[in-house]
Amino acid sequence: MAMVKMTIDGRDVAAPEGSTILQAAKSVGIRIPTLCYHERLKPIGSCGLCIVEVDGSATPVAACETPVRDGMEVVTSSDRLFCMRQEVLKSILVHHPLDCPICDKAGECLLQDLVYEHGVTGVEAPAPSAKFRNGYATAFLRSWPERCVLCFRCVAACTEIQGHFALSTVEGPDGSPLVAYDESKCVSCGECIQLCPTGALVEKKSERRWRNWEVEQKVRTTCPYCGVGCQQLLHVKNGRIVKVSGVEGAEPNQGRLCVKGRYGFDFIYSEERLKTPLIRENGRFREASFDEALDLVAGRFKKIIAESGSDAIAGVSCARSINEDSYQMQKLFRAVIGTNNIDHCART
Amino acid sequence: MFLVIGSNMTEAHPVASTFLKNAVFNGAQLIVFDPRKHKLCDIATLHLPLKVGSDIALLNALMHVLISEDIYDHKFVEFCTVGFDELKAKVMNYPPERVADICGIDAGIIRDTARRLAAVKPVMVCYTLGITEHTCGRNNVLSVANLQMLLGNMGLECGGVNPLRGQNNVQGACDMGALPNVFPGYQSVTDAAIREKFAQAWGVNDLPEQPGLMIPQMLEGLVTRQVRGFYIFGENLANTEPDIRKVEHELASAEFIVCQDIFETETTRFAHVVFPAAAWSENDGTFTSSERRVNRVRTASAPPGLAKPNWWIFKQIAQRMGHDWPSDSAQEIWDNEVSVLAPSYMGIKYTRLENNGLQWPCPNEDHPGTCYLHQNGEFTCGLGRFNAVDWTPPAEVPDGEYPLVLSTGRRLYHYHTRTQTGRCQGLNDLLGEETADISLQDASAMGIEQGEKIRVKSRRGEVTVKARVTPEVQPGMVWMAFHFRENCSNWLTNPAFDPVTLTAEYKACAVRIEKL
Ligand code: SF4
Ligand code: SF4
Ligand code: SF4
Ligand code: FES
Numbered sequence: 001m002a003m004v005k006m007t008i009d010g011r012d013v014a015a016p017e018g019s020t021i022l023q024a025a026k027s028v029g030i031r032i033p034t035l036c037y038h039e040r041l042k043p044i045g046s047c048g049l050c051i052v053e054v055d056g057s058a059t060p061v062a063a064c065e066t067p068v069r070d071g072m073e074v075v076t077s078s079d080r081l082f083c084m085r086q087e088v089l090k091s092i093l094v095h096h097p098l099d100c101p102i103c104d105k106a107g108e109c110l111l112q113d114l115v116y117e118h119g120v121t122g123v124e125a126p127a128p129s130a131k132f133r134n135g136y137a138t139a140f141l142r143s144w145p146e147r148c149v150l151c152f153r154c155v156a157a158c159t160e161i162q163g164h165f166a167l168s169t170v171e172g173p174d175g176s177p178l179v180a181y182d183e184s185k186c187v188s189c190g191e192c193i194q195l196c197p198t199g200a201l202v203e204k205k206s207e208r209r210w211r212n213w214e215v216e217q218k219v220r221t222t223c224p225y226c227g228v229g230c231q232q233l234l235h236v237k238n239g240r241i242v243k244v245s246g247v248e249g250a251e252p253n254q255g256r257l258c259v260k261g262r263y264g265f266d267f268i269y270s271e272e273r274l275k276t277p278l279i280r281e282n283g284r285f286r287e288a289s290f291d292e293a294l295d296l297v298a299g300r301f302k303k304i305i306a307e308s309g310s311d312a313i314a315g316v317s318c319a320r321s322i323n324e325d326s327y328q329m330q331k332l333f334r335a336v337i338g339t340n341n342i343d344h345c346a347r348t
Numbered sequence: 349m350f351l352v353i354g355s356n357m358t359e360a361h362p363v364a365s366t367f368l369k370n371a372v373f374n375g376a377q378l379i380v381f382d383p384r385k386h387k388l389c390d391i392a393t394l395h396l397p398l399k400v401g402s403d404i405a406l407l408n409a410l411m412h413v414l415i416s417e418d419i420y421d422h423k424f425v426e427f428c429t430v431g432f433d434e435l436k437a438k439v440m441n442y443p444p445e446r447v448a449d450i451c452g453i454d455a456g457i458i459r460d461t462a463r464r465l466a467a468v469k470p471v472m473v474c475y476t477l478g479i480t481e482h483t484c485g486r487n488n489v490l491s492v493a494n495l496q497m498l499l500g501n502m503g504l505e506c507g508g509v510n511p512l513r514g515q516n517n518v519q520g521a522c523d524m525g526a527l528p529n530v531f532p533g534y535q536s537v538t539d540a541a542i543r544e545k546f547a548q549a550w551g552v553n554d555l556p557e558q559p560g561l562m563i564p565q566m567l568e569g570l571v572t573r574q575v576r577g578f579y580i581f582g583e584n585l586a587n588t589e590p591d592i593r594k595v596e597h598e599l600a601s602a603e604f605i606v607c608q609d610i611f612e613t614e615t616t617r618f619a620h621v622v623f624p625a626a627a628w629s630e631n632d633g634t635f636t637s638s639e640r641r642v643n644r645v646r647t648a649s650a651p652p653g654l655a656k657p658n659w660w661i662f663k664q665i666a667q668r669m670g671h672d673w674p675s676d677s678a679q680e681i682w683d684n685e686v687s688v689l690a691p692s693y694m695g696i697k698y699t700r701l702e703n704n705g706l707q708w709p710c711p712n713e714d715h716p717g718t719c720y721l722h723q724n725g726e727f728t729c730g731l732g733r734f735n736a737v738d739w740t741p742p743a744e745v746p747d748g749e750y751p752l753v754l755s756t757g758r759r760l761y762h763y764h765t766r767t768q769t770g771r772c773q774g775l776n777d778l779l780g781e782e783t784a785d786i787s788l789q790d791a792s793a794m795g796i797e798q799g800e801k802i803r804v805k806s807r808r809g810e811v812t813v814k815a816r817v818t819p820e821v822q823p824g825m826v827w828m829a830f831h832f833r834e835n836c837s838n839w840l841t842n843p844a845f846d847p848v849t850l851t852a853e854y855k856a857c858a859v860r861i862e863k864l
Contacts, residue, residue, distance in 0.1 A: 138778070139774035139775070139777040139778050140774050160370075160373075161366060161370070162366050162369075163365075163366055163369035163370065163373065163391075187362075187760060188778060189362065204774070205773065205774065217648075219629075219646050219647070219648045220644070220646060221628075221629060221644065221645050221646045221648070222516070222635045222637075222643040222644065222645050223516060224516050224627075224628040224629075224635075224768070225515075225516055225763050226360060226361050226362075226512075226513075226515070226516060226763075227361065227512060227513030227515060227516060227517075227518060227519060227637055227638035228361050228362075228363050228364045228512075228637060228638060229516065229635060229636075229637025229638065229639070229641055229643050229705075230363050231643065231704075234629060234646075234648040236648050236649065239649050239650070240649055241629060241648050241649065250703070250704060251641070251704040251705070252363075252637065252639060252641065253363050256363045256366055257363065258362030258363050258760070259362070259760065259761060259775075259778070260362075260760075260761070260763060260769060260775070261363070263772065263774055263775065264763070264768065264769050264772045264775060265629070265772065266771070266772050266773055267627075267767075267768040267769070267770075267771040267772050268610075268627045268628065268629060268630065268649070270611070270771040272611055272612070272771065273610055273611060273624070273627075273652045273653075273655065274609060274610060274611060274612065274622065274623075274624035274625070274653075274655060275624055275652045275653025275654060275655060276624055276653055276654045277621065277622065277623055277624060277654065278619075278621070278622040279620070279621055280619065280620045280621070285622070289654075290623075290654060290656070290664070293621050293623060294661075294664045294665060294668055295668060296621055297606050297621055297665055297668075298665050298668035298669050299668075300577060300604050301577055301665075301669065302669060304576045304577045304604070308576055310556065311556075311558075311560070311574075312574065312575060312576040312577065313575070313576065313577040313578075313579070314560070314561055314566040314569065314575045314577070314578055314579070315578070315579035315580070315581065316563055316566070316578075316579070316580050316581060316583050316585065317521055317524075317526035317581050317582075318517075318521065318581045318582025318583055318658070319515035319516075319517055319518035319520075319521045319582075319583075320515050320516055320517060320582055320628075321517065321521075321581070321582050321625075321631075321658055322517065322520075322631055322633025322634055322635060322645055322658075322659075322678060323517065323520040323521075323523065323524050323633060323634045323635065323636060323642070323682070323686065324633045324634065324659050324678040324681040324682055324686070325581070325633070325657070325658035325659050325662070326517075326520065326521040326524035326525075326526040327524040327525070327532060327659075327681060327682075327685065327686055328658070328659040328662040328663065328681060329526060329579075329581055329658070329662050330524060330525045330526050330527075330531075330532070331550060331662070331666075331673075331685075332662045332665060332666050333560075333579075334531070334537075334546070334550075334555050334556065335546075335547075335550040335551075335552045335555065335666075335671065336665075336666045336669050336670075336671050337669075338555075338556055339556055339560055340528050340529065340537050340556050340558060340559055340560030341528060341560035341561045341566065341575070342525075342526055342527070342528060342560060343526065343527060343528050343560070343561070343562050343563050343566065344518070344521045344522075344526045344527075344563075344583070345515070345518065345563065345583060345588065
């Protein structure tokens with residue numbers, strides 16, 4: 001690939017032709033503040049936070065959208081840029097409610113972080129305004145249209161990544177853009193939530209259940225439903241999963257999940273879970289200890305083998321459980337019981 | 349280019365479908381063969397709404413065109429395959445004009461489709477249970493492979509034949525040897541040297557050499573008492589097998605059933621002993637996905653009450669039957685047994701699975717894993733073999749009494765018999781009941797309204813269910829899922845099986861609908 005030579009903040013940088021200033025800066029560890037940009041999306045260019053100065057020109061450009069050029073001289077931080085970024089943030093805060101104390105995103109909100117970083121204070125928010133043409137709520141997600149910063153990541157998530165086209169950008173009454181939601185197309189995949197940088201979209205299952213910094217652990221695991229094998233992060237608080245998100249950058253799903261992978265986790269906490277072995281007696285189940293139930297099964301199997309041979313026992317393994325369980329079950333059947341009568345729903 | 353056959357990806361493999369959509373938005377072509385006009389058809393270049401169960405006829409006709417118009421991949425066929433002459437002889441009996449009647453697709457469209465397929469390389473074929481769940485399921489698979497070899501689309505990245513596996517770990521359960529004819533890693537039980545290897549590793553004198561029973565045979569064996577003890581781990585057979593009445597009769601006849609599960613199910617009702625098991629996020633272990641990727645599963649919370657990991661329960665039973673197994677965690681089982689005994693996993697150890705897992709075959713610890721199989725036209729058995737096959741109709745076809753064909757599958761918001769998704773807050777709100785999906789034409793002919801309760805009846809049973817009138821379904825067809833017990837499609841489905849794989853024909857049986 002052809003490389004172009006340029007400087008960023010006085011450092012020599014070689015970047016592949018066609019890449020953006022933002023990518024070139026990142027490759028040498030220079031951070032440019034961004035809000036609407038997300039690695040998995042094509043540049044949106046809606047927020048104006050990633051502005052940088054190029055070749056001393058008076059009008060800064062958006063680093064996320066501007067391609068590199070040979071000989072380019074880029075400055076990513078200056079007093080002027082800092083002030084301009086402050087202005088961008090102020091213009092957002094003017095329409096943004098001071099919801100941080102009750103917002104689920106607080107603690108990992110990009111807007112919060114940027115405002116903090118740029119020391120923006122004293123903004124009066126006369127009238128938080130709804131940035132959605134129509135707010136939305138499904139069984140799993142809810143929008144807070146005032147909290148939206150109109151970055152349009154959610155629209156790109158829904159169209160570009162998931163291909164559902166439930167979210168779109170429309171022109172509002174005063175000509176400025178708004179987010180529109182078409183419920184009939186939404187499949188509750190939650191991609192829009194995963195990519196929203198603010199608390200404008202929240203998950204009902206976890207709404208106001210905990211603060212982000214109370215999550216003790218994020219456990220990477222594999223989805224228990226279909227054969228795609230999506231990688232999930234289980235957010236655990238007090239030993240309970242409170243939320244599931246897709247693992248950014250992971251194979252095979254690159255952060256994506258579907259409705260079952262994202263919201264189908266709470267069955268494990270159902271009150272109806274089996275908690276003790278059961279033994280049938282006089283037509284009904286009674287609770288038993290593991291020792292008693294294991295002895296009974298082993299005893300019955302031995303008796304059947306002695307009377308009718310090993311092939312009088314058969315077993316069906318589980319296509320949902322871990323490999324090690326299936327391995328162990330076929331080993332029990334082959335090495336201990338002495339039969340190949342072991343199958344599972346392999347062909348369905 | 350993609351060719352998707354018998355696969356409602358946006359509902360059954362949602363995230364995989366998003367990548368396919370991305371490719372189509374970036375210009376890739378998509379051809380769909382499916383009786384239903386499902387969501388992918390909206391973005392497809394071409395959708396061939398073939399009749400249920402006519403896949404082989406259509407595939408043979410496509411190959412007829414490829415050969416008679418001489419637009420197949422000569423080089424691939426000559427150097428990488430055997431059996432072309434038999435294939436040619438067979439498909440010559442399937443001119444598009446003849447097949448048009450069988451599959452309901454115009455001959456001109458069949459020709460056009462063949463030309464499109466030949467014009468682009470590679471073409472990736474994805475299929476799901478619309479191919480396998482037929483009495484001719486095995487032949488369907490062979491036929492798809494024939495097409496791809498004829499097009500020279502094997503052993504290429506973005507080519508090949510890609511079955512999308514239904515369950516998260518159905519690939520893994522096969523790989524682990526939970527099959528009646530193979531040990532872990534597809535090593536045959538009939539091979540004496542292999543048996544000897546496993547006998548040594550497992551500390552036993554010998555291992556059984558006769559392949560065992562498959563599920564339908566086991567169930568029948570319960571009635572004849574050929575099978576006296578039946579161990580059901582995690583499967584809800586009473587809802588998932590075709591013809592629920594028959595299955596329940598079989599389970600009720602059993603002498604001794606052990607169930608191991610996380611919930612009481614319709615199946616545990618027939619058990620004599622039930623073991624409570626640890627679920628998904630209460631285990632450490634591995635799943636293997638459709639793309640043969642071994643991924644880690646990690647513990648987030650402890651199982652409730654006395655519930656235990658499944659591998660632990662099996663180990664305890666073994667111990668009580670006189671076998672002490674050394675491995676005492678999933679990691680020990682994998683690292684010290686599975687990956688030692690199965691050559692394709694020798695390079696896969698837990699320490700190597702921290703991030704993105706590994707795709708088998710992975711024969712040694714320096715091997716990066718294998719993204720796609722049959723590279724450069726190399727097949728496990730040497731050359732790729734064409735297996736010429738004839739089309740056969742489903743075991744039960746519509747007639748005067750049962751004039752419609754019922755096909756079944758799953759829907760987005762639930763998974764199988766809902767033991768899990770039915771207990772997740774919210775999912776029942778999105779899909780709270782089963783429907784029978786019927787065409788606009790059939791609905792209006794019978795005067796059935798959207799949402800009206802109707803009766804669907806087959807020779808095996810009947811259910812009462814709401815009608816969902818939809819353009820997705822073609823006239824003459826009813827489509828249902830098996831998520832809800834009360835009107836589960838398996839009250840109706842036909843326990844007819846592919847003669848080799850014993851996969852049931854969930855995708856086709858004859859039914860009639862009645863107004864209440
Ligand atoms: S949940 Fe998914 S489908 Fe619904 S709006 Fe968000 S991204 Fe789109
Ligand atoms: S809802 Fe979130 S992602 Fe969508 S435009 Fe508003 S702030 Fe951006
Ligand atoms: S998140 Fe959805 S697509 Fe991914 S593995 Fe789970 S069920 Fe399949
Ligand atoms: S990050 Fe570049 S314009 Fe928003």
